[in-house]
Amino acid sequence: MIDFSKFRYFASAYERPSFKYRCGRMARWGKACARGPDISGSCGGVTECTPLFRDGRHYCRRPKRAGGDCFDGPLPDGACSQSHPPCAPRRTLRVWRGRAALAAIFIVISLIAISMSSRPDGVAGLAFVDPGPLSGHHANLSVEGSVACTVCHAAAGASADTWLASVVTHADMDGQCTDCHVFGGPSNIAHNRTLFGVTRPDLGETTCRSCHKEHKGAEADISKLTDAQCNTCHLTRFDSFSRNHADFVKPFPYRKRNNIIFDHASHIGKHFSDPKTAADAPANCNGCHLTEQAARYVPVVGYQEACSACHEDQVIGREMAVLRFPEFDQNYLEESEILDACGLTPQQAADLFERLRAFEEGDRPDPREPEEYFAYSLEQATVIGSLLTGIDIDDVAGQSEPLQRLFLAMTRSGQDPLVELAATRTTTAGARQLFAGLSPELARQTACQWARNVEYVRPDAERPRGWGADEFSLLYRAIGHADPVMKSWMDFAAAAPGRITGEEDHQRALAMRTLFADRKTGPGACAKCHSLEDVSTSDGVEQLAFKWSYYRDEQRSQKFFNHQPHLGLSGPEIACESCHRLNADADYAGSFEDFDPTLFVSNFGSVERATCVDCHNETGVRQDCTLCHRYHEDPKFNKPVTRYMVKPKGEGDDGS
């Protein structure tokens, strides 16, 4: 701090902040003379005053501050009698500071000018302007074999004024990073994150170089973030995770439900201890969760090892009735048409033979009278059939002719009419997938029988897995877990209500989805474990889908937890329960009634921050921001970097 009081008028006659010189005596002995240096820097204190001449006498003008009129008074020639040897005034610190600053500026400018003009390519010719080596892979960027400044610096090689301007604005640096690096959101928005696609201009834009500083050496980790850097922007600041980080928002981390409905509470509490199933129950978490492969997620062993022992029977046991021979009100088909396609049954052939013989014997019946029609089947049409053919299950009169016509068509060309009908509800390929593996012969045989208004008699006693039929129904039975045909039917059913318009058809589609989504009776028992989830897109069309994979599709890329190091701490048996504490009272199953994955009640209680703080604290394990948080949303390269080439400057710019 400068003591400004020394500049007060009564403290010093001449010492001012802007004065270039100070008294030499002051510098040497700490006691300035009363007059101080004059403006040219020579000693002004040789005499103590400049006497005034008036009326033949010189009058002393020594200021009161310096003692007033001196005793001896001026000499006769007007000189002051109080003379001192002159001192050598010193330049003030201010002057030296100014000179040093000027000299530094000139030297820097000069050296830059020399170095810039010393090499024709504009690349630094002198080592001192070398900004330092690039880190990692950036060091390999090159243009035609030489260092590729232009890859990042748009102004490199440009004219001197552009170059100078970019020193101040850094504008030449913006935009080049995203030539290679892309993110899950806009690169110039904090955390690449927008709120439902809306950016907030009031938060301003970010630039890559705000955090990433290059030219720090080959070994430098330019992606490392410090807590201080986070705190630069975040208004809610805290000292450390352990001290005053916000508590986790409950339920943490179970914000969305799993794709697979697995009620830990009922399994552990009920089924694993049930004598019927206890033999197959896992001993601990490790039985299903592959803790040795734990990372961000702990993978599970999968259906075959974990579930099939108990649930395989349900998978293959629940058949899907695709088509059924229902109750008809009358026959709408010409017998000849059926005969044409199916030929005679042994019974009919026997009948015909009998009648021919009777005819030869002279028994000529009257022109045939139509026989009274009686419904052979009293079954109800399937929900799938009603959707495919557009019939009402309850409307016997209405469904008779369409179904009979369908059966007739099937007698001619197998399952093709079914595929065609399905193709009107989904894609052709999807339709083929629905009926994949269905033998045309089975389709024709069942159709012939049902067209003749008789039951189908299965040739073998046991109904096999896959396509099959019984007396009145065309059925599908899952071959095993993850049966592709069953899966495609599930997907078809889930998507149908969103895809099919028309009041009645939509209702039928909903009925079909309800059928498939039934967790207790649904075909293949798929819906027992695979959740049906609302995957509606932002255009407003309601869309549901069964979730097949164990992992959720979207992952929270900006938070990161690694299970692995935690599991080694106390052994896997109790390690899981240290954080994931089972909550038997939670309505886990109920949270799957709805299709919204965020309305979730986990089997486990929320993980508390305090649990983490037990270890992650000042005296324990790391607790910096980037241990758990990632800045970027889904960082990746937009193209293979190895093929990245920067077009040399000038090429193509001139229109050639």
Add this chain to the structure above:
Amino acid sequence: MDPDFLVSVTAILFLSLISVWVLWLGVDALRSRAIARRSVEAEHGFLQARVAQIMAQKDFEKEKKELSWNGYRKFEVTERRDEGGNITSFILRPHDKKKLPPFHPGQYLTFSLTAGDWPKPMIRCYSLSNCHQPDCYRVSIKRIDKNPAIAQSHDGRVSNHFHQKIQPGAIIDVKAPSGQFFLDITKSPPIVLIAGGVGLTPLLSMLNAVVATGSKREVWLFYGVRDGSHHIMREHLAQLALENENINLRVCYSSPRTDDVRGRDYHHHGRVTIDLLRAELPSSNYRYFICGPADMMKQATAGLKAWGVPENHINYEAFGAATVKNVASPGVVKPDRAMKIEFARSGKVLDWDYQSESLLDFAENHGILIESGCRAGNCGTCLTAVKSGDVEYVTEPGEQPESGSCLTCISVPKADLKLDA
């Protein structure tokens, strides 16, 4: 021309200039260090001179104290020289042949003389007319003759006694040198000496002292006499002026004789006036030492004051009845009731007039006789007992009078006063 080349050349030029500047800074630092060293040396010399001056003063005081004497000391007149113009110089050597104390040039000796027809010893003060010599003093005494224009005047008794009776070999009583009118030879402000007639004597002492000490201080001597016959020490003065360029001599004859040649014998025709000083001096910034007839001193003092010279720069020898004293400032307000001065022996009670310069003047003005000598508070002749009341001294007495008495020549009443006179 290639702009890159220009940029390069300019930059190199800049760098060269900066290099030159840095070199120059180094040279300048050396130069400034040399200046500082010289400055320190000069300061050192200056301080040494100051110390030497102070030491000289100390030595002077010490020597004076050691060698001085109290009361009267017997001196032998070893030589007398007629200087012309009724002025005779006497060389006095101590009868005991011991060393003499130094004195300030301008001081005087106090003599006590007895003669057969005098009822009591006469006390007189005569200025020393030479600078200090360790073995002898010199006084120059003008013989005072009866002024024919004034009826009551008479010949100077003591001066005539000196001129007529004192011959080499005579023993006389002398007090140690004293007096406030002197030149401090340890200092060096330029001085102007204004002498009228025999008033030259103390100023001559000063002049000789300046020359003797080798001081280069500027000295002007304005010496006013009637004519060549009164122009004493002519050769001595002329030689000093010739040999020392710091000494300027201006001799003025008020009424030159026919054979007095201007330019050879004197410089100005007329008295030493303030106009002459204004014409000769570059400014009034001198210390003035004036000694001469009362009229001249009064005029010179008034003229100098009018010229802006402060009072403490004007020194004059105060002796005799009509010399200049510290006149009561004109601003003094007379109180309503004047102070009563009672002269017990004369039986007079008078109102103090606030204008008289001393009680002695006041008494003489009213016809009351008080014996007096130097009239400068030195000889003690005018010592008078104070019966009641108190007095104030206008100048510091040379010797503090004993309590209950006062030196009437330099005192004024403080309140109602009763004097034994």
